[in-house]
Amino acid sequence: MGFSVLTLFGSFFVLLLMNIPIAVALGLSSIISLIVFDVPLSIYSFTMYSATAKFTLLAIPFFILAGMIMERAGISKRLIDFANKAVGHLRGGLAIVSVITSCFFAAISGSGPATVAALGSILIPAMDDAGYEKGMASALVASAGAIGIIIPPSIAFVVYGVVAEVSIGKLFIAGIVPGLLFGLSLIVASLIVSKNYEFKNVKVATPAELWKSFREALWGIMTPVIILGGIYGGIFTPTEAAGVAVFYGLFVGIFIYKELKIRDLGKLMVDASISSAVVMLIVSSASVFAWIVTTQGIATGIAQSMMAMTTNKFIILIIMNIILLIAGCFIDAISAYYILLPIFIPILNVIGVDLLHFGIIMTVNLAIGQFTPPVGVNLYVACGIAKISLSRISRAVIPFVVVSIIALLLITYIPFISTFLPSLLGM
Template sequence: MELIVLFGVFLVLMLVGMPIAFALGISSVSFLLMADISLTIVPQRMFAGINSFVLLCIPGFVLAGNLMNAGNITEQIIRFSNALVGHIRGGLGLANVAGSMIFGGVSGTAVADTASIGSVMIPGMARSGYDKPFSAAVTAASSTVGPIIPPSLPMIICGSLASVSVGRMFIAGAVPGLLLGLAMMVTTYILAVKRGYPKEKRATLGQILSEGRSAFWALLMTFIILYGIIGGFFTATEASIVASVYALIVGMFIYKGLTWRQLPAIFADTALTTAALMLLVGMANLFGWILTTQQIPAIIAETILGISDNPIVVILIINLLLLFVGMFMETIAALIILFPTLLGVATGIGMDPIHFAVMMVLNLMVGLSTPPVGVCLFVASSIGNLPMLKVARAIVPFLVCNLIVLLLVAYIPAISLWLPNLIMGQ
């Protein structure tokens, strides 16, 4: 009966639009009251969930992303991307994807990517002759590359949950992220040729070099983070602080889009975002603790392995489960609740924890642009002032493309493991 209350309250609150953190918290408290368990367990489990040194990366990278957003970095990235690929048919769509790939190495979050790139590209593409649903769809779909290419907040969560190197997690996401981005560029080009979308004037070598110099500082930020972690100069947590200081200097003194007056608002926004994420982590940990005490993870594992112990079938079942969950649940909450359980199943069939983590993050990223509640879809449709249904229809080709990449990553471990093993050893 208690479990019925737990899941029933959670689903009802989700359906009425309650924020996921509160839905998790209220349903958990309802269960505790029904089961006559002391509510002192609520702050205990919440604190246990956020009491991790690795999670200190989150405010650092959020602050770095906010500082770079305010420092004209988005415009520089789009101009550089357009200089590279704008002359190809559907060039602005390709620049949209390329911009998301570069921006992903700065912000590490899909929603920030959709909002920043979309606010510039969706109106710009519409003015250039692209239909708005396509413009919004390519923006929402390509933004899911952000949390795959390092730095990545979901990868930080996975590193914390699996007790593996965040630096190795970052590197493992690089090749899948590039593969996903290139696949979406191919999809964009095919649609552009089929629909006769325009192309821009070819940029001269001088223009490409000029725009490259402007975007150089954004690219250098990702290099500093990865090289510093891989080279042992600082931990992932320290890297987030280095990134914030770097972003402050670049935004204020190089791009000159950042002013001292903007800093209080940026710090406040960072604090609010971090607080919301930490509340979500804490509530998800409480919800996950309840599931563990009720043996739900063991039941899920036994059910999956009861269907088949064939690794190919088990990986397919896990992906189908995650695709379904990703359509309804926020990424970080899904990671905290399901990652430990499914990791046990994955390692039981011989999957490497790093490989599984990359597959799971990529899977849940697809969910961010999948109806009915893909957050990136809502943001893109809002920016484009479009009905959600139109954007959902336009994004179907990109979802097919993403699913193909997901299957490749799931069944070819070398895509995730080759680079970290090459750089950091087995």
């Protein structure tokens, strides 16, 4: 097993250190291993095709397109305005607004970077102008954007459900409370960090102003209601829900808000196609990597080694969390699912951890990775918007990483947080 691990994982990490894109690194390390292990290279193309030829994965390009349409339609600024009218007058109100709107937009986009991009261009300048330190404001928006892969509909949950063979509908509903807990922890941290800031006074919105902003934002607020309500009402599947989200976004953007023009659709389609192609390339390359991990006995060997050290469920979950937190610093969630799940699933079955519950644990870990240096993608998006250095935002993000890990531990050791909603709905 040692030689197999060294060949596959060693070549992968060497390629990453050479700054090779993750999808390419996964593919090249897989090809190297196939040659070394004298496996026919035809396996590569066959496995790539079979990994992507799944109806469920159609949800990914549709949710990506839906998120782009919603952003272009003007939904994000209306959500921000409503949240600002509701709580913006409170001390630290804009920090609360950042997290609340991230929760709402997460339920539209399903993506962390998309949430940061859509909200950051409005919230970061507003927080800077209101008296927040720009590094802290950027770090908060980057951290809150990670809620995008926890609160449904989540692209990450779609991939986890495919890899682990867990109901995507159950994953969606199970992610709601952990996502809200994650957001609450960020609000607490932001209020503590900003307690010594001098803020500009913000007048309290009148009931009429609050009602007007709510009516404007209602079409955006209804998006997750329609998507999740349709899924759990048995009207459509998660994959079909993604298609419904696209047409709903088009309707709202073109006919209600009238900010989306027919001429914009071509560029939106191209952008969504590029983003989808990147995701699917990672899925297909990672699937070959995972196939090698499984067939060469690497997953079994590592699992047996871990079980030989301890069978204590508490300790094993701590070890898995540490591995996932470290992995999240360097690789994206989709790659992590394909690389690590073949190793973890046999262990989880032995120690009796529900794969639904572990899906939430793993996704929260990888959400934290989105705003953890050195490869936290949300940090780079926020840096680009705020025009600040990575070192500045990396220092400011530390309190948010700490409270997120506390939330992660609660989610890990109190399964009820993740499972009670599916149980309540009889799922």
